[in-house]
Amino acid sequence: MRTLRDVPIGGTATVLRLRGAGALRRRIMDMGITKGTVVYVRKVAPLGDPLEVTVRGYELSIRKSDAENVEVADDEPTRA
């Protein structure tokens, strides 16, 4: 199952569902990463983690280990 972590830098993906439970999952959803949302992976931090993604028109920083909890659709053409 493809997750947000697997999306390459510069790629976009559509969210399918969120794994996990409780505060972990709720926070991600509250920030706008919900089923059907399009997420654009803008860049990764200089030391390799976290990721910076664009969601609902704003910039969000999310750790790779948390990004793993976001399942995304498989085939997505890379859009700059």
Added chain:
Amino acid sequence: MNTTIALAGNPNSGKTTMFNDLTGSAQYVGNWPGVTVEKKEGALRGHPGVIVQDLPGIYSLSPYTSEEVITRDYLVNERPDAIINIVDGTNLERNLYLTTQLLELGIPTIVALNMMDVVKKSGDTIDRERLAHKLGCEVVETSALKGIGLKEVAERAAAYGLNRPNMELPHVFTGSVEHAIAHIEESIEDRVERPLLRWYAVKLFERDEGVRSALGLPGGTMEHIERHIADCERELDDDAESIITNQRYLHVRHIVDECVRHRRSGIKMTTSDRIDRVVTDRILALPIFATVMFVVYYLSVTTVGTFVTDYTNDTIFGEFVHGGLSSWFESMAVAPWLTGLVLDGIVGGVGAVIGFVPQMLVLFLMLALLEDCGYMARVAFIMDRIFRRFGLSGKSFIPMLVGSGCSVPGIMASRTIENERDRRMTVMTTSFIPCGAKMPIVALFAGAIFGGAWWVAPAAYFIGVAAVVVSGIILKKTRAFSGEPAPFVMELPPYHVPAMGNVLRSTWERGWSFIKRAGTIILVSSVVLWFLQSFGLSDGRLAMVEDNNGSLLAAIGNVVAPLFAPLGFGGWKPAVATFTGLIAKENVVGTFGVLYGFAEVAEDGAEVWANIARDFTTLSAFSFLLFNLLCAPCFAAMGAIRTEMHSRKWTAAAIAYMTVFAYAVSLMVYQFGSLAAGKGFTPWSGVAVLALAALLYMLFRQPRADHAGAIRFQRKVETHG
């Protein structure tokens, strides 16, 4: 009758600017009881009898974080007369997500559509009337930065206090969900007040643990409700919490689609993004970061900070106050004890507090600038990977960096860290980094014992950093610090030119809170220690003494000294020296001087090197050095800890932790060193082994899995298909 208006909105929505503008200087800053979250309230300018209550910046009203729980508890229990919901017009969807939740609370709400100047510049248009209609509340366009629209918002909100508007809320959720919510409302109708009916019903649908325990519904009702929820979950093939959040965002998306006209579509490259292209670039980010940190450090610690602090200490206090008072006292033939009390105890103590303030103001100014312009979030972004491992935040970098100059401003700098746990942990461990005042101790022993070896100073820093890392790992696994880890999901707000009003206000407020909170501790402890050092028992009576050789402190030192025997330095002189280090770490050197018969010594204590070499072995010297590097910090730093922890319990815990840690480390070093040197196995060696075992256990154990927390609720999600 007082009208209260609550101010709620996302972080970075311009809430602070608006609050400052609405209340002017009539503000009171405290903190919400039991947590380190700041609480601000103030009188609304131009409207006597109206109070504005600032609420923490939040993204949602979930039961999971302190800020959210504080906000919902306040809104549900205190029932303010109105809410001004600040909405960032450049970030509508996420902001309106909170708006729909606030509206469910049944409190008259008005939306301040903020940052409209930025929206207009981007060419987007927002249909304000349509937005108001779709939301079900009034919407006023504002630009807090430019001061537009604030008066109108304030006026309308204040009017709500006298004349509650009829809020007709449109349906947010789909048919089956609204259906289930209606059923839940029916079941709890007689137990909750009308205005809150909807809010409770939606929360119960989400299985919100906070609401469940607050309402304490009978088992039968809960079962009934559960059945409705389960039906919905089955029908929509998703869990209740996801259903609600998804549908909220769908509703919001629909509203935005109807009300906003974008000039450009697709992924936009804003000015902010362009700046970040350079600032968080894989290659350029670290050099830029290093430069910025260097400037911060240089200005606040090395140049302006030190300069102003030294001037304050030496000139203002040294010459004017101290000199002036002492000649006045002399001319009046004031008794020596009173002179001593006032000059050395009180003025010394007050001077110690005031002396730090200029340096801290410079530091706070820079931190406020960094925060307001948006770079601080990038600091966290860049440094996160390193600090996360040790239970700290990327923002912990600055306190540690500044702490290498002086712990006091370093500890105060940890206020930029939002997460309470991270902040507490940073406050507890910052003092491990050797500050400027500890370096003379290092120099003393480097010269006396290690022949001026080059590696002693770097070793001290290395040990400090190691202590931070080890402490982070250990503490993260304890019950007090573990808990539902919030995912590190952080907004990177757009850059903007710092608003000087906010910056100056925040700088001043932080400086003032240090004076107020830390001031007491520093003053009291300075006076106490002055007393213990100036008085002694001679012929069974209390009288003033020349120096520490016959003082009460020395007597205490003698009594306490055996405690340090297992660490290798059980004499009374080291004990006394360590105690005076509590006033200021560099005093350790001076005290040794005095105790060995030198009224004054050089900064590195060169005069007493021979004495030190005689009284300490290499091992005991190393152990003593370690203890002083790691143990409780000076009173000023303790005061700073008290300011940031907002709790006596935590302050005491922090100081106790550092001292116990220092004791354990010194114990292990001395005992294992002795064993290695061929001395036999003693009971204390056994204790050292136990200490090591305990340390290793705490380092490598599995963190606790489940936590009972009032605000935390974890529920296993059934995996679907």
